[in-house]
Amino acid sequence: MNKFMTTFKLTFLSKLKAKSFLITTLIIIAGMFIAFNLDKIIGLFDSEDDTVTLEVEADETFLGVFEPTLQSYDDTIEIVDDDGSAVLEVINNEPLEVEMRMEEEISSSQEESIQLALNETNRAYVVQTLGLSQDEIAQMYAEVPVEFLVAADDESGDFEAADDDEMNLLNMIIFYFSVILMFIIILNYASQIATEIANEKSSRVIEMIVSSIRPTQHLMAKVFAMISVSVLQVVLITAGGLVAFYFSDTSALLDQFGLEANEQTTKIVVYCIIYVILGLVLYLSVAAMLGSFISRMEDLQQGLMPVTTLSMIGYFIALGGMSFADHIAVTITSYFPFFTPFVMPLRLLVSDTGHAPMLIGIGIMVITIIITLGLAGFVYKRSVLSTESGIMKNIKRIRK
Incomplete structure (x- = not known):
């Protein structure tokens, strides 16, 4: 031993x-x-931490929809009344057309956030144009309920809920x-x-x-x-x-x-x-x-x-x-x-x-x-x- x-x-x-x-x-x-700690490391090298001041040239109706929507996507973009580092101007309402003028480039994630917020605002404009009620709007955006059933193993002819196979x-x-x-x-x-x-x-x-x-x-x-x-x-x-x-x-x-x-x-x-x-x-x-x-x-x-x-x-x-x-x-x-x-x-x-x-x-x-x-x-x-x-x-x- x-x-x-x-x-x-x-x-x-x-x-x-x-x-x-x-x-x-x-x-x-x-x-x-x-x-x-990947999120912190990405944050050190990502310019998206730099706050962008955005001046919006549009009516109050557009601003009332666009501002809270944009904040929900990206809190590094701050909407100001004047002297912003970037200007977003609404050229046309129907259909919605927008122009962005910037002193220097912003990050790709900030560009994407602005695009998403504009898409949401445009949908709100279209819904308002159609004159839909709140219930109709809710019904339009509601998720369709569906239940997936599979044949039971006991050969009874009945159906039972399918297993959730999502990993x-x-x-x-x-x-x-x-x-x-x-x-x-x-x-x-x-x-x-x-x-x-x-x-x-x-x-x-x-x-x-x-x-x-x-x-x-x-x-x-x-x-x-x-x-x-x-x-x-x-x-x-x-x-x-x-x-x-x-x-x-x-x-x-x-x-x-x-x-x-x-x-x-x-x-x-x-x-x-x-x-x-x-x-x-x-x-x-x-x-x-x-x-x-x-x-x-x-x-x-x-x-x-x-x-x-x-x-x-x-x-x-x-x-x-x-x-x-x-x-x-x-x-x-x-x-x-x-x-x-x-x-x-x-x-x-x-x-x-x-x-x-x-x-x-x-x-x-x-x-x-x-x-x-x-x-x-x-x-x-x-x-x-x-x-x-x-x-x-x-x-x-x-x-x-």
Whole structure:
């Protein structure tokens, strides 16, 4: 046990002190601080904070409609009686024609606000011209009520309300971020662990190592050290994200981008964290097993091809399936162990997904991880002193 812990500590500390670990973690955390304060950053560089004084040359009827409408769209535009930095002149009322004269350019958002306010004012003019009553105006702008019904599952011939399949934007962002984070860390650490194992074998350092520690014990110490480092990085990034979220003006940010939590948000956060960790453990275990087949560094990329391919397929299924998370293809692939960490949380974007599929997916992954680690130990023990130059030759040797 002491030899296991010694190898574990050496590997863990060396990876923890690596510049790649520190730089990657800091960049991702900094990115989250920027994302959570994006509205403030945009405000620093956006000229729309500059107040524009607008002089309106029109009758009182136009001004009475236009001014409150414009203020509802943009409060950085102030209407003044004279000496404004911009002049809006009504050239014709029927149809409404307007000319804007400015001392200097205003921002595109302010131009859009003025355009929208003019459109609303024009509609008010048209309605007034038609001589409609208030009830008729209200009826014209009223939203048409509609109820969507689908046939009941009990074959009774009755109809019931259709489920709301509209996905929550905040939940989609959380899922999107977790999938990208997992994909990046898998590719990074899978390459590192396979490189370490292959480098020891190719340099013959392993001959001295296995003379003092059992090969399987040595491999497991390295695998668990690398897993611990990757999980620690996920924890640090998650903690950094929570700190960034706490110290940002979250209510204003969520309102500005139309983000709103629902009953699935907490569930998707928890399960995304669980599946990211399990996904890292699974793919790093596979990378360790593949690294055990390699005796030369030249064969490293070829040996890691299964990890790269499987993770990329799972990644693209997850992102491509966001628009049809309840499709049968998504459901089936979510139970394939190497796609489960990518695809299973995707099903939570559909509001009627419960805990049962998530727990089944966790069970599948745990069983697969145990089998993979056992197989990795077996392969490493049989091939640790192999000098065969090709991966296929090493596989044939292990099967003997």
